[in-house]
Amino acid sequence: MVELHQFRPFWGLPNASPFCMKVETYLRFRHISYVVVPSGPRKSPTGRIPFVVEEGRSITDSEAIIAHFEQREATCLDDGLSDADRATAFFVREMVEERLYWQITYMRWGDPSGWAVFRPDLVKYLPLAMRGPVLFLLRRALLRQMRQQGLSPADPQGAYARGRAVLDALAGLLDDKPFFLGDAPRSLDMSVYAFLANILDQPFGNPLQEHGKSLSNLIAYCARMKALCWQGWTEGHQAMSGKRSS
Numbered sequence: 075m076v077e078l079h080q081f082r083p084f085w086g087l088p089n090a091s092p093f094c095m096k097v098e099t100y101l102r103f104r105h106i107s108y109v110v111v112p113s114g115p116r117k118s119p120t121g122r123i124p125f126v127v128e129e130g131r132s133i134t135d136s137e138a139i140i141a142h143f144e145q146r147e148a149t150c151l152d153d154g155l156s157d158a159d160r161a162t163a164f165f166v167r168e169m170v171e172e173r174l175y176w177q178i179t180y181m182r183w184g185d186p187s188g189w190a191v192f193r194p195d196l197v198k199y200l201p202l203a204m205r206g207p208v209l210f211l212l213r214r215a216l217l218r219q220m221r222q223q224g225l226s227p228a229d230p231q232g233a234y235a236r237g238r239a240v241l242d243a244l245a246g247l248l249d250d251k252p253f254f255l256g257d258a259p260r261s262l263d264m265s266v267y268a269f270l271a272n273i274l275d276q277p278f279g280n281p282l283q284e285h286g287k288s289l290s291n292l293i294a295y296c297a298r299m300k301a302l303c304w305q306g307w308t309e310g311h312q313a314m315s316g317k318r319s320s
């Protein structure tokens with residue numbers, strides 16, 4: 075059985091880490107059996123989650139994890155893509171995973187209105203040892219990193235403008251296609267969906283979420299991916315029995 079080491083569900087989201095949700099979306103899409111092991115970055119060999127453990131071997135990094143399982147499939151998700159499509163997928167994934175990662179971090183930890191609603195629930199979710207000075211220091215480090223990205227707590231509108239530009243570009247690229255590179259989901263969709271869901275499905279709104287909800291093709295796309303990969307999921311869920319063990 076594949077062990078998926080990641081955060082527990084939070085705020086009704088399968089995972090508040092888009093990287094964890096990306097891998098779990100993939101495993102579910104592929105019907106690969108897995109069990110969730112609640113974890114955190116400090117337990118990971120690289121200091122980052124998610125990671126999977128299979129037969130005693132750890133695999134880290136969401137892209138490497140997907141590549142690891144894809145090599146066993148008779149047909150890979152990205153088979154048949156042109157060189158241009160592969161290049162598009164590369165650039166889109168890089169932009170989403172870099173820029174939207176910081177937007178998601180900002181809307182919870184950086185935007186003062188977001189922090190006001192995130193903090194109380196985060197405190198309940200965290201182990202006791204993480205709740206006091208550790209949380210203060212963690213937020214201080216994140217705020218410093220966000221400022222380096224041009225995301226200041228003093229200027230939510232300016233910060234969210236950077237995220238709105240990515241959402242607009244994604245809506246333009248998707249256009250009226252069912253998935254980002256055509257009629258079928260590709261590995262890119264596992265990533266883009268997880269990041270969009272973290273913005274659109276979190277319970278407390280903000281200007282970025284409002285903007286996302288105005289982009290009807292992105293909303294329909296998320297509904298399509300959710301129906302494909304997350305139907306029947308509930309917050310108490312810890313594992314999935316797929317069609318086969320990988």
Ligand SMILES: N[C@@H](CCC(=O)N[C@@H](CS)C(=O)NCC(=O)O)C(=O)O
Binds near residue numbers: 121137
């Ligand atoms: N490139 C990694 C990024 C994973 C990542 O950044 N995970 C975050 C959680 S969303 C993390 O573990 N952060 C802990 C830290 O940076 O200290 C992947 O694709 O898996």
